[in-house]
Amino acid sequence: MKGFAITRALAAILGIIGLFLLTPVIVAVFDSTPEFIMSFFLPSMASILISAVVLWLTWSYRGDINPRSGFLLVSLSWILVSAVGAVPFVLGDAIPSYTDAFFETMSGFTTTGASILTEIEAMPRPFLFWRSLTHWLGGMGIVVLAVALFPLLGIGGLQLMKAEAPGPDVDRLTSRITGTAKILWMIYLGMTVLETLLLMLGGMSLFDSLTHTFGTLATGGFSPKNSSVGHYNSPYLQNVITIFMVLAGTNFIMHYRLLTGRFRLLWRNSELKAYLGIFIVTMLIMGFNLYREGVYPDLATSLRFSGFQTASILTTTGYATADFALWPGLSQALLFAMMFIGGSAGSTGGGVKVVRIISLLKQGFTEMKYLLHPRSVFTVKLNGSRLKKSVVYTITGFIILYMFFLILTTVVVAMDGKSLLTSFSTALATLGNIGPGFAGVGPTENYSSFSPAIKWFLSFIMMLGRLEIYTVLVLFSPQFWRR
Amino acid sequence: MKGFAITRALAAILGIIGLFLLTPVIVAVFDSTPEFIMSFFLPSMASILISAVVLWLTWSYRGDINPRSGFLLVSLSWILVSAVGAVPFVLGDAIPSYTDAFFETMSGFTTTGASILTEIEAMPRPFLFWRSLTHWLGGMGIVVLAVALFPLLGIGGLQLMKAEAPGPDVDRLTSRITGTAKILWMIYLGMTVLETLLLMLGGMSLFDSLTHTFGTLATGGFSPKNSSVGHYNSPYLQNVITIFMVLAGTNFIMHYRLLTGRFRLLWRNSELKAYLGIFIVTMLIMGFNLYREGVYPDLATSLRFSGFQTASILTTTGYATADFALWPGLSQALLFAMMFIGGSAGSTGGGVKVVRIISLLKQGFTEMKYLLHPRSVFTVKLNGSRLKKSVVYTITGFIILYMFFLILTTVVVAMDGKSLLTSFSTALATLGNIGPGFAGVGPTENYSSFSPAIKWFLSFIMMLGRLEIYTVLVLFSPQFWRR
């Protein structure tokens, strides 16, 4: 029975969330705020108990999950962890409304970082810790999915991996995947320890270092400070976070190659080169623009701020060191352009992803050659090998659906009486898992003013974006439910 | 010699423009404004003279134009007619700056309707007539191109025609094309007469009726009135223009089918159904929104205004009967969404075009089926027949390049110090040949405040959009110039 396999997997995930719900208890103990212990301990125990009972009851139904159930499992697990993860906020009265708590938690697990909080620093630290931890878990979750599950499901990410290692049969891929996933977890953990230490060296407290690290590596963007990373006037701290944001937006397989010294494979990766190129060029233009317009007194400071904000938006992290809504038009337009790109495939970043954009741009320019030589055959190369036609089709489908949901979300949000720019940037910021946008959802604003219906809708859009649209959308097709 | 063939074709076009430059002379005579006669007579005579001399000198070099020269010819002819058509404005001091005059004329011939004029009604009528006539010529020109030339060049429009009439060899297509083009000219002329008469019946003067008809049928949008069609408080006049805008945004081959009673072929056309569906649904939602928010006192009035504005933006005409920048967010968001769609292929409308959007959306949803049944083969149907893979590729290339130039234009315009919303809607409004946008280029604003450099850049973008990107872009590829 497929239903039991999915139930067992969900139960396992519930158990894991139950265990992680104990970590804020430690924070509460250290902070001497025992009044918040129960807010986490109760849902933790309930989760672990239910998980154990379900696993025990369905023990005889163990079995593999087929690709089709995989789609359902992925969507249901993101909903489950958000539904459960929202409970402590309500129990502890940190976020009284369950709608708000669910939005905030889904925003956390999808690494969007869109917040309904108006006074972040007023929230007790166990809740701030849990809020940032949802980022970290969601970020790790998506990398594992991108590497382990998406390829099997035939979704964008998967195809892109296949494109890179041409022609592996699925079995070979599967056996390699478990090993790869383990390595990527180790890298993620290692980077977490490293960034935390580097931030502490710059004078940040352990709590702030950990929570900011969670937000950075997951490209999440929740900060325990009202003014985000702008709270710290330290160039060192800002630069450390800039560098780790860039790393988090890079395909994690590239980190592995870097660590194992396979530089030639690194250099052959079209996406990595394009990603770093976009970052550097944008940072430079924006830096000069900020300097010329007199936003910052010198070029070095301008480049620091432009580098931070470019990395933050390109990787879809969403941290801010300045209110970029007040920056000159050109800088804003560049950030706006970044919102259409996103991080790399196999990273924790969201958005359309660099590889999809360069693939289709290459395809677009190749079509020009066909106009001149209609009878010739031209191939599009990606990462040194031929880009398969089926991959181009998948990417095309993804991009058009992405645009479709972008426009749909704009219209739906506008129904709430929001301005055009607010509506469109809300769509970009939620579907692309960025967090902040422009106007009403700018870096100094938040999502508290949306109606409950819109908050639920945006929660869905955040999940849709995080799970690469198809994973979720396929569940709405009648064919999915036909046996 | 290919060079001579192109030169001869350009000379012929110059001669035709020279003849049309005589029509404002008639207006000047009727208006008893002889001081403006020379502004048109001189460039007219010069054009006709140069045309005749060039044609005579190259008489022995007559020959066919091959597809490759076709690309060059199309782009050069749009530049030539704009360069020549701009001269009277400068000679008559109606637009003192040649940059402004060129922008206005390119905006006319590309049927964009973006204007640098701040006081339209202050302009003498011969110039207003010429300004509107550029629309009419450009609109007719693009329909002929779409039907006659683009198919041969293998550009979007062509492919779409091919998709509809499956598998014709190029020769059969060519022989059919001359006949089709003639029929379409007749339809265009017939509609011009009909709309002019209907507007005059509603009390509009002959001059106003003609100029507004030119702007309507070309989906151009230039009006001789400061407040566009909003100048006339007549529901009848507004509704007539609404209907003709919708007709102008329809594939002209559909008009032919309608006139010859081939309704079944009409009904089989996916694009027509989608186009009318989008128009009706958007008009209804927007109408109810305008009524509910109290913008207009009753539902009928609200629907009249929503119908007019939806048709105007969807077909990329750009006329306005109200300052929609002051409308509620939902109505604005719907108009914004329309800006991403555009008219039908083979119409005078600009933008991405409905057929491209439905083709890729169908492709996108088909990809979902592949996720569930990776080994099956699914076909995408368009107009009752299979959508060819090569067509999907061309459309994909077009859409990604369209998005690319949209973002690029946004960034370039922002360099001029414009706000984000102004920059982005300028990009949408010029590349999509719409005309008005939001914020700084809203319906009550104009393009006068841009710097000369940006005006030249936007002139290029208008041409790029009008000629379906590839026609122009292919000229920048090194392979084009290799023999």
Ligand SMILES: [K+]
């Ligand atoms: K984010």
Ligand SMILES: [K+]
């Ligand atoms: K227009």
